[in-house]
Amino acid sequence: MKDFFKPEKISYARYIAVMGLLFAASSVLNILDSAFSAFLPAGIRAGLSNIVVMAAVICINLPSALLLTVLKALMVLVTRGFTAGVMSFCGSLAAFAVTAILFRETNASYILISVLGALSHSAGQLAAASVLMKTASVFAYGAILAVSSVITGVCTGLILKAVLPQMKRILPAAEKNTDASIGQ
Amino acid sequence: MKKFSEKDPDGRKLFRPADIIPIILLLAAPLIYFFAGAAAENDGAYAEISCGGEIIGTVDLDINGVYSYPRTGEMEFTVSDGGIWVSKSDCPDKICMNTGRLCRAGETAVCVPNKVVVTVRGKNGKDAEDIDGFVR
Numbered sequence: 001m002k003d004f005f006k007p008e009k010i011s012y013a014r015y016i017a018v019m020g021l022l023f024a025a026s027s028v029l030n031i032l033d034s035a036f037s038a039f040l041p042a043g044i045r046a047g048l049s050n051i052v053v054m055a056a057v058i059c060i061n062l063p064s065a066l067l068l069t070v071l072k073a074l075m076v077l078v079t080r081g082f083t084a085g086v087m088s089f090c091g092s093l094a095a096f097a098v099t100a101i102l103f104r105e106t107n108a109s110y111i112l113i114s115v116l117g118a119l120s121h122s123a124g125q126l127a128a129a130s131v132l133m134k135t136a137s138v139f140a141y142g143a144i145l146a147v148s149s150v151i152t153g154v155c156t157g158l159i160l161k162a163v164l165p166q167m168k169r170i171l172p173a174a175e176k177n178t179d180a181s182i183g184q
Numbered sequence: 185m186k187k188f189s190e191k192d193p194d195g196r197k198l199f200r201p202a203d204i205i206p207i208i209l210l211l212a213a214p215l216i217y218f219f220a221g222a223a224a225e226n227d228g229a230y231a232e233i234s235c236g237g238e239i240i241g242t243v244d245l246d247i248n249g250v251y252s253y254p255r256t257g258e259m260e261f262t263v264s265d266g267g268i269w270v271s272k273s274d275c276p277d278k279i280c281m282n283t284g285r286l287c288r289a290g291e292t293a294v295c296v297p298n299k300v301v302v303t304v305r306g307k308n309g310k311d312a313e314d315i316d317g318f319v320r
């Protein structure tokens with residue numbers, strides 16, 4: 001149980017350093033997302049911070065990726081308030097689930113995983129917003145978010161593919177199935 | 185850029201030709217929705233402003249002015265030339281303001297932190313349920 005998060009073949013020091021790096025990267029990318037969204041219409045965000053969670057799903061393991069998702073949402077909760085925190089958590093959790101299932105169970109391409117991850121992020125956020133507001137009118141934003149998911153998903157997929165070799169270099173021992181210990 | 189089409193060690197590709205199908209579907213569905221709405225050209229007659237699921241005010245889009253309500257705090261709604269937009273809000277992300285001007289029946293702007301929804305309605309008042317409801 002004590003190795004629930006850490007893959008077996010990585011030392012604790014390396015694991016802590018990598019997770020710290022990833023969390024820092026996701027926080028910075030989140031700020032970048034907010035900066036870009038000021039120029040984009042109707043609440044579209046580039047979803048750059050989602051790359052970190054996708055990279056963790058692919059290069060580390062599912063518990064670590066889930067941990068980063070929760071930390072990311074807590075960061076949003078602290079910096080951008082309750083509503084944004086809840087919406088970020090629901091969106092990221094949906095994106096994490098879809099990314100994890102597609103990556104582990106299918107041979108889907110990186111771009112498809114990324115696009116569907118972005119789409120599920122939007123869907124999760126709209127679902128959270130409709131519960132918070134007790135109205136379905138937020139789904140009026142669904143059409144524009146579907147189009148933006150494709151565009152941002154293709155971009156994040158390309159970036160993900162570009163950073164994966166670097167991720168694998170800082171995690172030399174990590175392999176595709178190091179998370180075999182999930183059930184323990 | 186040969187590198188991008190190469191297979192990963194685990195056999196996963198960056199992009200597969202079949203991926204174009206879900207991508208086109210995702211792009212096409214909202215565009216059809218959008219053009220169906222644009223073709224209908226259903227001008228709005230009034231706007232409903234609701235807070236926490238309750239309608240707190242209706243605004244005639246033919247009467248220009250700036251509206252605010254006690255329950256929506258700092259928020260201001262501006263009506264001009266048959267359109268309405270959220271012109272001021274104290275929410276952090278300003279998504280309601282970024283949504284821009286609403287003038288066709290069914291168009292909606294939402295402010296989640298303030299639990300405020302602005303919906304434009306047509307003359308018969310049921311256009312929000314029609315297929316041509318959309319957000320620009």
